[in-house]
Amino acid sequence: xxxxxxxxxxxxxxxxxxxxxxxxxxxxxxxxxxxxxxxxxxxxxxxxxxxxxxxxxxxxxxxxxxxxxxxxxxxxxxxxxxxxxxxxxxxxxxxxxxxxxxxxxxxxxxxxxxxxxxxxxxxxxxxxxxxxxxxxxxxxxxxxxxxxxxxxxxxxxxxxxxxxxxxxxxxxxxxxxxxxxxxxxxxxxxxxxxxxxxxxxxxxxxxxxxxxxxxxxxxxxxxxxxxxxxxxxxxxxxxxxxxxxxxxxxxxxxxxxxxxxxxxxxxxxxxxxxxxxxxxxxxxxxxxxxxxxxxxxxxxxxxxxxxxxxxxxxxxxxxxxxxxxxxxxxxxxxxxxxxxxxxxxxxxxxxxxxxxxxxxxxxxxxxxxxxxxxxxxxx
Numbered sequence: 001x002x003x004x005x006x007x008x009x010x011x012x013x014x015x016x017x018x019x020x021x022x023x024x025x026x027x028x029x030x031x032x033x034x035x036x037x038x039x040x041x042x043x044x045x046x047x048x049x050x051x052x053x054x055x056x057x058x059x060x061x062x063x064x065x066x067x068x069x070x071x072x073x074x075x076x077x078x079x080x081x082x083x084x085x086x087x088x089x090x091x092x093x094x095x096x097x098x099x100x101x102x103x104x105x106x107x108x109x110x111x112x113x114x115x116x117x118x119x120x121x122x123x124x125x126x127x128x129x130x131x132x133x134x135x136x137x138x139x140x141x142x143x144x145x146x147x148x149x150x151x152x153x154x155x156x157x158x159x160x161x162x163x164x165x166x167x168x169x170x171x172x173x174x175x176x177x178x179x180x181x182x183x184x185x186x187x188x189x190x191x192x193x194x195x196x197x198x199x200x201x202x203x204x205x206x207x208x209x210x211x212x213x214x215x216x217x218x219x220x221x222x223x224x225x226x227x228x229x230x231x232x233x234x235x236x237x238x239x240x241x242x243x244x245x246x247x248x249x250x251x252x253x254x255x256x257x258x259x260x261x262x263x264x265x266x267x268x269x270x271x272x273x274x275x276x277x278x279x280x281x282x283x284x285x286x287x288x289x290x291x292x293x294x295x296x297x298x299x300x301x302x303x304x305x306x307x308x309x310x311x312x313x314x315x316x317x318x319x320x321x322x323x324x325x326x327x328x329x330x331x332x333x334x335x336x337x338x339x340x341x342x343x344x345x346x347x348x349x350x351x352x353x354x355x356x357x358x359x360x361x362x363x364x365x366x367x368x369x370x371x372x373x374x375x376x377x378x379x
Contacts, residue, residue, distance in 0.1 A: 002019070003019040003020050003021055003112075004019070004020045004135050005017065005018075005019065005020070005135070006018055006019060006020035006109070006111050006133070006134065006135040006138075007133075007134055007137075007138055007140070007143055008053070008082065008111055008114065008119070008131055008132070008133050009131060009132050009134075009140065009143035009144045009146070009147045010031060010122060010129055010130070010131045010144075011129045011130040011131065011144070011147040011148045011150075012122070012126050012129060013144050014119075015140045015143065015144065016111075016114040016115070016118075016119055017114065018111045018112055018113035018114040019111070019112050019113040020109065020110060020111060020112075020135045021086050021099075021100045021103065021110040021111075021112055022081065022099075022100060022103025022104050022108050022109055022110035023103060023104055023106075023107045023108055023109050023110075024109070024135045025107075025109055025134075025136060026109075026132065026133070026134035026135070026136050026137060027053070027079045027109055027132070027134075028079070028130065028131070028132050028133075028146065028147070028150040028151075029051055029052050029053040029078075029079030029080060029130070029131060029133070029150075030051060030052045030053065030128050030129070030130060030131070030152075030153050030313075031052070031053045031055065031082075031119075031123060031128065031129060031130070031131035032049075032052050032054055032055070032123065032128045032288070032289055032291055032313065033054070033055040033056070033057055033116075033119070033120045033123055033288070033291065034057065034291040034292055034311070035057045035058075035291065035292035035293070035294065036056070036058065036291075036292050036293040036294075036309075037058045037293075038058075038064075038293075039293060039309075039356075040056060040061050040062070040099070041066050041067070041070045041071065041102075042070060042071075042072050042356070043056075043078075043311075044076050044078060044081065044102075044103075045070075045071045045072040045073045045075070045077075046072050046073065046077075046078075046203055046241075046311060047072075047073045047077045047201030047202070047203070047241075047242060047243060048201055048203075048241050048242060048243045048269065048270070048311050048312070049078035049243065049311070050077040050078065050158045050161055050162050050201065050244065051079060051153050051158050051161075051243060052078055052079060052153075052243075053078070053079050053080035053081070053082065053131055054078050054080070054081055054082065054291075055082040055083075055116055055119055055120060055123075056081075056082065056083050056084075056116070057116060057117075057120055059083075059084040059085055059116070060083075060085050060087060061083040061084075061085070061087065062083070062086050062087035062090060062098065062099035062100070063090055063091065063092075064090055064091070064092035064094075064095060065090030065092050065094075065096070065097060065098055065099065066090075066095065066097050066098070066099055066101075066102040067092075067094040067095055067096050068096055069094070071204070072203040072204050072205060073162075073201070073202075073203065073204060075106065076103075076108050077161070077162050077201070077243070078108065079108075079109075079133070080108065080109045080110070080111065080133040081108060081109070081110045081111070082110070082111045082112075082114065082116065082119070082133075083110070083111075083112050083116070084112065084114070084115075084116045085112060085113070086099065086100060086110070086112045087099070088100065109133050109134075109135065111133060123288050124287075124288055127287040127288050128287070128288050128289055128313060129147075130147050130148070130152065132146045132147040132150065153244050153245060153313070154245050154285060155245055155247075155248055156244055156245060156248065157244070157248045157249060158201075158243040158244035158245075159200045159201060159242045159243065159244065159249055159252070159270075160222075160223070162201035162242065162243060163199050163200055163221050163222035163223070163242070164199050164221050165221060166221070167218065167219065167220045167221070168218070168219050169216075169217070169218055170197070170207040170210075170211060170217035170218070170219050171211070172204075172207075172208055172211065173208055173212045174205075174208045174209065174212045190214055190216070191214030191215065191371065191375075193214065193215045193216070193235040193236065193371065193374050193375070194215065194217075194218065194232070194233065194235050194236075195216070195217050195218070195235065195237070195238050196218050196219075196220055196232050196234040196236075196237050196238070197210065197217055197218070197219045197220070197237075197238040197240060198220055198221075198222055198224060198229070198237065198239055198240060198252070198255070198271075199219050199220065199221060199222055199240050200222040200239070200240050200241065200242030200249075200252065200270050200271070200274075201222070201240065201241060201242030201243050201270070202219070202241060202242070203240075203353070203356075205355040205356065206238070206240060206241075206268065206355050207219060208355070209354075209355045209364075209367050210238065210367065213367050213368070213370075213371050214371070215236075215371070218232055218234070220232075222240075222242065222249075222251075222252055223251050223252070224255065225251075225258075226254075226255045226258030226262075227258075229255070229259065229263075230259075230262065230263070234263060235374040236263055236264040236265070236266065236370060236373065236374040237259055237263045237264070237265050238265075238266050238267070238268075238271070238370075239256065239265065239266070239267035239268070239270075239271025239272075239275060239349065240267075240268060240269075240270070240271050241268050241269035241270050241271060241311075241353065242269070242270040242271075243270070244270075244313075245283075245314060246270055246273040246274050246277060246283050246314060247277065247282075247283055249274060252274050253274055253277045253278050254278075256274055256275060256278035257278045260278060260279070260342070260345050260347055261344070261345040263346075264346040264370070264373040264374050265345075265346070265347035266347075266348060266349060266366070266369075266370040266373070267348075267349030267350075268349065268350060268352075268354070268355075269310075269311070269312055269350075269351060269352070269353060270312070271349055272316070272339070272340065272349035272350055272351050273312075273314060273315075273316060273351075275340065275347060275349045276316040276321065276325070276340055276349075279321070279322060279324070279325045279340075279342060279347075280320075280321070280322045280325075281316055281320045281321040281322070281325065282316075282317045282320035283314045283315060283317060284314065284315060285313060285314055286312075286313055286314065286315050286336070288313075289311075289312060290310040290311070290331070290333075290336075290351075291310060291311045291312075292309070292310060293307075293308075293356070294307055295307070295309070295310045295331060295352060296308070296331070296332040296333065297329050297330070297331055297332065297338045297352055298329065298330050298332055298338075299328065299329055299339070300327065300328055300329060300330065301328055305332065306329075306352075306363050307362055308338075308353065308354075308356075308362065308363060309352060309353045309357075310351065310352045310353065311353070312351060315336045315337060315351070316336075316337040316340065316351075317337075318336075318337055321337075321340065323343075324343045324344050325340050325342055325343065326340065326341045326342075326343055327339070327340055328340060328341045328348070329350060329351070329352075336351075337351060338350060338351045338352060339351065346373050346376070348369070348373075350363070350366060354366045354367065355367075
């Protein structure tokens with residue numbers, strides 16, 4: 001293990017010393033952890049990690065390298081990346097470069113060689129907290145003070161940093177590496193349905209699934225108005241995932257309020273939270289969030305348990321939801337809200353990521369339900 005010394009300091013005064021990889025420099029962010037054993041490239045390119053320094057709990061990261069097909073966005077939006085041990089010589093037929101090279105090229109600071117178990121324990125005890133990751137300032141007291149002085153993610157609009165600026169048409173289906181999805185005979189065939197996907201920091205596998213379900217997909221920026229969306233004459237509206245606190249996003253909440261009852265709506269992750277806020281609910285910050293590929297979720301309607309992929313630090317407050325909003329899914333670890341459905345309007349959402357295939361097929365029915373909802377409205 002060779003490289004320059006680097007340090008991570010937390011706002012509670014803890015300091016971790018290791019070896020840097022990727023880019024050099026100094027960055028502030030909220031320190032969080034992800035329990036997935038694989039999928040580090042998808043994590044790196046998920047815009048929902050904007051503003052955060054991500055620690056992987058699995059000890060060996062980088063062993064299958066990085067490829068061009070598995071990216072989930074147009075770039076890397078996280079602040080920093082922490083692993084126990086970096087693999088310098090990846091081995092996979094799809095690999096085009098190493099993780100170290102990938103982070104260098106995208107100007108992301110990496111840290112390896114620390115006790116990641118101790119770091120995760122700190123986060124679980126004290127909650128996700130501000131931290132500073134540096135290869136340039138190695139003074140403990142200085143770094144801790146910087147961590148304390150950094151801004152919290154609560155109340156910040158991070159969507160404006162990751163959403164696209166222009167409207168575009170989506171044309172790419174799922175990449176064929178075994179095609180885990182079965183949408184029936186209509187898969188990949190034009191079903192005549194037009195979906196407008198509001199991009200708050202959308203993972204690319206979402207429009208791929210919508211395309212694979214036979215839909216024509218138009219992607220609009222997260223600040224698109226209801227009038228702009230309705231002018232595109234969609235059969236349904238999709239609300240994407242995205243980073244940070246949903247409550248400051250008044251523009252998104254007001255747009256969804258104006259769309260409720262006019263078009264079928266399906267939201268994922270941040271999209272679920274915004275839908276809940278638009279319906280009159282409230283959100284709150286979780287202690288350390290849900291980030292991993294093995295979260296058990298109960299579908300209250302079918303009584304089936306789904307193994308899900310998740311990445312969020314905020315959740316809907318069950319008690320705040322009005323009577324016309326039904327909770328359809330709950331997290332079996334902490335009983336937080338994982339899904340809602342409006343009792344009067346065609347609108348539903350889930351907190352987890354059905355496109356991430358953690359189960360691996362447990363949650364794909366949600367895309368079919370959205371298609372069926374649109375067909376019911378347009379029939």
